[in-house]
Amino acid sequence: MANVFEFVAEARSTTGSSAAKVVRRQGKVPAVIYGGSGAPEMLVLDHNEVQKHLVHEAVYSHVLDIKVDGKTEKAVLKHIQRHPAKPQILHLDFMRVDASHKLKVHVPLHFINEAVSVGVKKGGVVNHSMVDVEVLCMPSALPEFIEVDMANVEVGSTLHLSDLVLPAGVEIPELHLGVEHDHPVVQITKPRASDESSEAAAG
Known part of the structure; x- marks a missing residue:
């Protein structure tokens, strides 16, 4: 596992489909990180940076670094929602990884x-x-x-x-x-x- 993938994100407080549409119009991708001992957290990431990562096959089977407001968490990419007609990422789901659990x-x-x-x-x-x-x-x-x-x-x-x-x-x-x-x-x-x-x- 030589590759290291870092996704830089910001926490977001707004939820719902309307808020997600606003985020996408700004060139961002809404996301969520969940699992482990922490509560689910809503995130937003830069769409272009996400696209750069997703061209690598290895990103789908790696433990990723999710950097949120300066704090880094380990996670895997569990789900990607893509636009059916355009090369656009609509939503990402990250699941936290605990080094002591399978x-x-x-x-x-x-x-x-x-x-x-x-x-x-x-x-x-x-x-x-x-x-x-x-x-x-x-x-x-x-x-x-x-x-x-x-x-x-x-x-x-x-x-x-x-x-x-x-x-x-x-x-x-x-x-x-x-x-x-x-x-x-x-x-x-x-x-x-x-x-x-x-x-x-x-x-």
């Missing part, structure tokens, strides 16, 4: 060796069922991403959550719910044209 965070999956995988070399097509996964760990163990090595995946094979190689101290809470929650992550399938050709030949 937290749940979605981290991205990085698929490696796809082009040289056994299945792709045989003409297979890679199909992703997930692009991120929720993990449970201590803040100090939070990974920036999880690698999924596709090198030895054959045509017709599927990797599930239980196949992911996790860093020390990291677990997938979904797997504690039973085998039916061992969801597929990625698979290599036969190309559709190949299937149709086989059916035509058989007919």
Whole structure:
């Protein structure tokens, strides 16, 4: 976790949709920080600075520094509300992080060796069922991403959550719910044209 992201914010006393619209017209983003031992606090951040941070994939799976009126709190980004038609951030939710307690965070999956995988070399097509996964760990163990090595995946094979190689101290809470929650992550399938050709030949 070499990257450090600092979000500079100001406390705001006004709430409600009308107040939020005023904040947005000023080039700001309304936000809230909650959790831990502190009460929820309404914030406002500079929209351009927020946009600069959000272009980095790592910001979504990092413990962030939220600096409010000179005081810094540790938090993770839990939710982003975006405008449906414009490149505008409408609202941010930050959740405070306690260094002594585990937290749940979605981290991205990085698929490696796809082009040289056994299945792709045989003409297979890679199909992703997930692009991120929720993990449970201590803040100090939070990974920036999880690698999924596709090198030895054959045509017709599927990797599930239980196949992911996790860093020390990291677990997938979904797997504690039973085998039916061992969801597929990625698979290599036969190309559709190949299937149709086989059916035509058989007919």
